[in-house]
Amino acid sequence: SLSLSLSLSIYLSLSLSLHLDISIYRSLSLPSSNTFAQCPLERCVELPAVVTSFPSKMSAPGQALVCPTCRNLTTPPPGVPVFQCHVCRNLVSAPPSFVPPAYGVGPAHPPPAPFPAGGSAPYPPPYAGAPAPAPPYGAPSAAPPYGAPPMPMPMPMAPSAPMRRKALIIGINYRRSQSELQGCINDANCMKYLLTKKFNFPEANILFMTEDQADPLMRPTKRNILQGMRWLVGDARPGDSLFFHYSGHGSQQRDPTGEELDGMNETLVPLDYESAGVIVDDEINRILVNPLPAGALLHAVVDACHSGTVLDLPFQWKQVGTGSGTWLDNRRRTFKGTAGGLAINFSGCDDDQTSADTKALSKTTATGAMTFAFIQAIEGGRAANYFQLLASMRELLRSSLGGGGAALPNISSLGGGLAGMLLGGAFAAMGTSGGGRGFTQIPQISCSEPLDLNRAVIL
Numbered sequence: 242s243l244s245l246s247l248s249l250s251i252y253l254s255l256s257l258s259l260h261l262d263i264s265i266y267r268s269l270s271l272p273s274s275n276t277f278a279q280c281p282l283e284r285c286v287e288l289p290a291v292v293t294s295f296p297s298k299m300s301a302p303g304q305a306l307v308c309p310t311c312r313n314l315t316t317p318p319p320g321v322p323v324f325q326c327h328v329c330r331n332l333v334s335a336p337p338s339f340v341p342p343a344y345g346v347g348p349a350h351p352p353p354a355p356f357p358a359g360g361s362a363p364y365p366p367p368y369a370g371a372p373a374p375a376p377p378y379g380a381p382s383a384a385p386p387y388g389a390p391p392m393p394m395p396m397p398m399a400p401s402a403p404m405r406r407k408a409l410i411i412g413i414n415y416r417r418s419q420s421e422l423q424g425c426i427n428d429a430n431c432m433k434y435l436l437t438k439k440f441n442f443p444e445a446n447i448l449f450m451t452e453d454q455a456d457p458l459m460r461p462t463k464r465n466i467l468q469g470m471r472w473l474v475g476d477a478r479p480g481d482s483l484f485f486h487y488s489g490h491g492s493q494q495r496d497p498t499g500e501e502l503d504g505m506n507e508t509l510v511p512l513d514y515e516s517a518g519v520i521v522d523d524e525i526n527r528i529l530v531n532p533l534p535a536g537a538l539l540h541a542v543v544d545a546c547h548s549g550t551v552l553d554l555p556f557q558w559k560q561v562g563t564g565s566g567t568w569l570d571n572r573r574r575t576f577k578g579t580a581g582g583l584a585i586n587f588s589g590c591d592d593d594q595t596s597a598d599t600k601a602l603s604k605t606t607a608t609g610a611m612t613f614a615f616i617q618a619i620e621g622g623r624a625a626n627y628f629q630l631l632a633s634m635r636e637l638l639r640s641s642l643g644g645g646g647a648a649l650p651n652i653s654s655l656g657g658g659l660a661g662m663l664l665g666g667a668f669a670a671m672g673t674s675g676g677g678r679g680f681t682q683i684p685q686i687s688c689s690e691p692l693d694l695n696r697a698v699i700l
Contacts, residue, residue: 308326308329308331308333309333310326310329310331310333311326311329311331313326313329325502325559325569332559332561332567332569404480404481404482405446405478405480405481405482406436406440406441406442406443406446406481406482406483406484406700407442407446407447407473407481407482407483407484408433408436408442408446408447408448408473408483408484408485408486409447409448409450409469409470409472409473409484409485409486410429410432410433410436410447410448410449410450410484410486411429411450411451411461411466411469411486411487411488411489412425412426412427412428412429412430412450412451412461412488412489413425413426413451413452413461413488413489413490413510413511413512414426414451414452414489415452415489415490415512416452420490422489422490422598422607423598423607424488424598424599424606424607424608424609425488425489425544425598425609426451426452426453427606427607427608428486428488428544428608428609428612428613429449429450429451429486429488431608431612431613431616432486432488432542432612432616433447433449435616435619435620436484436700439619439620440700442484448469448472448473450465450466450469452512460512461489461511461512462511462512462513462517463511463513463514463517463518463519463520464517466509466511466520467520467524467528470485470525470528470529471528473485473529474528474529474532474533474537474539475532477532477533477534477537477582478534478536478537479534479535479536479537480536480537481536481537481538482537482538482540482699482700483533483537483538483539483540484539484540484541484542484700485529485539485540485541485542485543486541486542486543486544486612487509487541487542487543487544487545488544488545488609488612489509489510489544489545490509490510490514490545490546491507491508491509491510491543491545491546491547491548491551491589491596492507492508492510492519492546492547493505493506493507493508493547493592494506494508494519494521498575500573500574500575502571503592503593505547505592506521506522506523507521507522507547507548507549507550507551507553507592508520508521508522508547508551509525509543509545509551510545522550522551522552522553523553523575525551525552525553526552526553526554526577529541529552529584530552530553530554530577530578530579530584530689531576531577531578531579531580532579532580533579533580533581533582533583533584533689534579534580534581534582535580535581535582536581536582537581537582537583538582538583538585539579539582539583539584539585540585540586540587540700541584541585541586541587542586542587542611542612542615543586543587543588543589544588544589544596544609544610544611544612545588545589545596546589546590546594546595546596547590547592547593547594547595548588548589548590548592548596548685549588549590549591549592549593549594549685549687550571550588550592550685550687551586551588552584552586552687553577554571554577554584554586554687554688554689555570555571555572555577555578555688555689556568556569556570556571556687556688556689556690556691556692557569557571557685557686557687557688558631558685558686558687558688558694568688568691568692577689578689579689582689583688583689583690583692584688584689585627585686585687585688585689585692586686586687586688587611587615587630587631587634587684587685587686588611588684588685588686588687589609589610589611589612589682589684590611590682590683590684590685591683591685594681594682594683595682596609596610596611596682597609597610597611597638597642597682598610599642601641601642602614602617602637602641610638610641610642610682611634611638611682611684613637614633614634614637614638614684615630615634615684617633617637618630618633618634618637619698621633624698625697625698626694626695626696626697626698627686627692627694627695627696627698628694628695630698631684631686631694634684635683635684638682638683638684642682
């Protein structure tokens with residue numbers, strides 16, 4: 242019995258040592274020549290460098306693949322044939338034999354049917370946090386199982402009443418702070434001009450928040466921004482065109498749920514972030530995206546660092562080569578879609594990139610590079626459809642901000658946490674005023690549905 246007790250103790254100890262945090266597994270680099278690699282915590286556990294299962298912080302066990310490019314473990318969303326490695330960000334095709342269970346609920350589901358042009362696929366049940374009472378995408382009853390034939394993508398419906406246009410515009414320069422920016426209030430003013438003069442948004446339907454406002458309710462504090470988001474979508478109805486614009490700092494923080502593939506939540510940084518905290522992508526999604534009803538259309542333009550998936554929309558476009566690409570399916574266990582409407586987000590850069598605040602584009606005054614490119618593409622007639630708009634923005638930023646800038650300071654030397662990240666962004670912004678900096682900024686588009694990018698852009 243003593244031998245059995247000792248064996249049991251050793252087994253339990255080994256089991257506990259294997260129950261590592263998911264971020265540890267994701268950071269494990271596997272040598273191409275070996276079939277085993279030592280745990281990065283320098284424990285005595287060795288892990289096979291092949292398809293393996295491991296415990297995670299998610300509600301069900303995840304399954305991992307070894308990325309053929311960087312040899313790191315990466316976790317594909319359930320049933321998705323193509324996904325993005327969270328380390329090297331290359332596209333990876335899951336082997337046909339590797340069909341992971343749908344969130345650990347019941348038997349493995351077959352891969353989803355291909356998306357037709359302009360089509361979509363339903364979310365897998367259960368819907369953790371799905372909006373009630375409307376089921377996802379405006380379906381009259383519970384959505385069919387994951388992998389069932391896709392329902393048609395809801396298009397903006399012909400409204401019974403005249404179409405309403407509403408907008409929330411936010412610009413924050415963080416004046417008299419170490420992380421001060423120069424062009425974000427300019428961005429807000431330019432976006433308001435574009436919406437009112439070109440797209441006929443009534444000024445009475447635009448909530449305009451900048452830190453130089455005399456009205457305290459129009460200052461971009463965390464409370465006011467969240468209230469503005471609720472105002473924007475709170476009474477939305479079929480036929481409405483809604484617009485959200487944010488120009489300011491963006492950041493990241495650790496994701497406690499395990500649903501983010503890179504382990505990080507994206508955040509917006511309000512004026513009073515030091516006392517009130519940041520606005521996390523999960524909260525933005527719940528307030529701005531989940532309630533959007535069938536027939537309503539939301540466009541978002543977020544000009545901030547680390548903003549690629551800041552609305553947590555389920556699908557993100559990844560270009561492959563010239564003129565082609567694919568929608569990455571980022572759906573996880575928690576429902577991130579709308580109540581039937583269509584949400585489209587243009588972001589200043591990918592999650593692991595930073596966005597420029599610079600004079601390099603206008604040549605006269607500081608602006609957010611992405612906001613400037615967005616407005617220039619529309620004003621210059623290079624936005625006939627979503628693909629052309631995105632391509633025009635990327636080309637303008639590539640030609641204006643491509644390489645050549647002075648080396649940026651190491652963010653770790655500026656202090657840890659959010660303050661260090663914001664200071665790093667501020668120094669990066671200064672580096673662009675002379676006409677370039679040594680980092681890449683690539684605007685992104687994400688959507689609540691796999692959108693046909695040949696569709697005309699109508700705000």
